[in-house]
Amino acid sequence: MTSTVPRQPVKLGDLIEGQTAAHLAVAADDLGWWQQQLYRGEDIVPTTGLQRALSKALERLGWLEPGTEGYRLTGEGYEIAYNRGFVRVATRGWTPTFQQVGVAATTGDMIPARTDPHAVARGCTDIARRHPETLQAIAVRIAGDVHPGSTVDLGCADGGRLQIIGEFGLSEKLVGIDIEAGVIEAAQQRLAGLGFADRVRLRVGSVQPGEGLPAWLDDGIRRDVTTATSFNLMHQLATESGGIDKVLGAWQEWFPSLRRLVIGDVVLSDGARWHDQPWFAPTFEIYHELTGVRVWRHEEYLDAFASLGYKVVQCFDKDHEIMVTWIAERAA
Numbered sequence: 001m002t003s004t005v006p007r008q009p010v011k012l013g014d015l016i017e018g019q020t021a022a023h024l025a026v027a028a029d030d031l032g033w034w035q036q037q038l039y040r041g042e043d044i045v046p047t048t049g050l051q052r053a054l055s056k057a058l059e060r061l062g063w064l065e066p067g068t069e070g071y072r073l074t075g076e077g078y079e080i081a082y083n084r085g086f087v088r089v090a091t092r093g094w095t096p097t098f099q100q101v102g103v104a105a106t107t108g109d110m111i112p113a114r115t116d117p118h119a120v121a122r123g124c125t126d127i128a129r130r131h132p133e134t135l136q137a138i139a140v141r142i143a144g145d146v147h148p149g150s151t152v153d154l155g156c157a158d159g160g161r162l163q164i165i166g167e168f169g170l171s172e173k174l175v176g177i178d179i180e181a182g183v184i185e186a187a188q189q190r191l192a193g194l195g196f197a198d199r200v201r202l203r204v205g206s207v208q209p210g211e212g213l214p215a216w217l218d219d220g221i222r223r224d225v226t227t228a229t230s231f232n233l234m235h236q237l238a239t240e241s242g243g244i245d246k247v248l249g250a251w252q253e254w255f256p257s258l259r260r261l262v263i264g265d266v267v268l269s270d271g272a273r274w275h276d277q278p279w280f281a282p283t284f285e286i287y288h289e290l291t292g293v294r295v296w297r298h299e300e301y302l303d304a305f306a307s308l309g310y311k312v313v314q315c316f317d318k319d320h321e322i323m324v325t326w327i328a329e330r331a332a
């Protein structure tokens, strides 16, 4: 399913300068420079010594060039800015895990995932914003329901996807669940500031199937949910529960009125060597191998939908060679 543009094997220079460049890309993102150029077209005008050093380095990297009043993106820079979420997840989000490997490997077979959850959340939402048409298609399908219900995003992180779905004018009630209390707290504040407080209910809790119903699942949510979405989490939940169908089966029990599943995830790619694979695939796969999490094939998701009586009605795979979003529905 994955086709790959041939790349060169990673060389020493890539290793050193790539690492530094990634840090600079995230720093520029912290300053909002990429968004300023991508979405507002305003030149980047450095105002401090650090900003001048950063912009000079980005110019020497070939990502910025002199504009009318300051700096603007080059073609290469646009590519980095557009995909900045991946850089943030790999550079900031997963560093706490990669930092443990050498020491843990003297005795251990795997390491627990340690992340910067805020960096993962922000990076994932920036990744989602690259292709709003995927979320728009979901909003259109939900809006077409004869009997409106609620949409729950399982593993919602900073609520970014719920916000994007809501921005498409959907009147459906929205619910978000995430295990990271700090991320949910920050999401509450951010969404309230954007006027979403009344539309989105956020809860802290796990969406991993276990014994009985989860504590966060009140009667109202249980009764109302007709659409369940989950992005970039199923591979992890399915590893722990012993299959994608096990997780989906439990969610079906949690939400008896559920009739639409929207699952987005990163699938296993082809290619024996890192440079035979699409970019990000090697990073994603080794991160999960180290933490004992399986990455699943496209067909395994399709089998799981079918086993529960769901039919895939739309599939989006143009976002990235290894990222797929399926909309699957079943008769009410």
Ligand SMILES: C[S@@+](CC[C@H](N)C(=O)[O-])C[C@H]1O[C@@H](n2cnc3c(N)ncnc32)[C@H](O)[C@@H]1O
Residues within 6 Å of the ligand: 117, 120, 121, 124, 125, 128, 154, 155, 156, 157, 158, 160, 161, 177, 178, 179, 180, 183, 205, 206, 207, 208, 230, 231, 232, 233
């Ligand atoms: C890779 S991020 C994906 C974020 C978001 N769904 C997206 O793709 O834009 C995975 C998210 O799932 C959350 N998470 C991990 N395990 C969870 C669990 N058992 N229950 C609920 N949320 C969980 C993490 O805190 C994180 O926010």
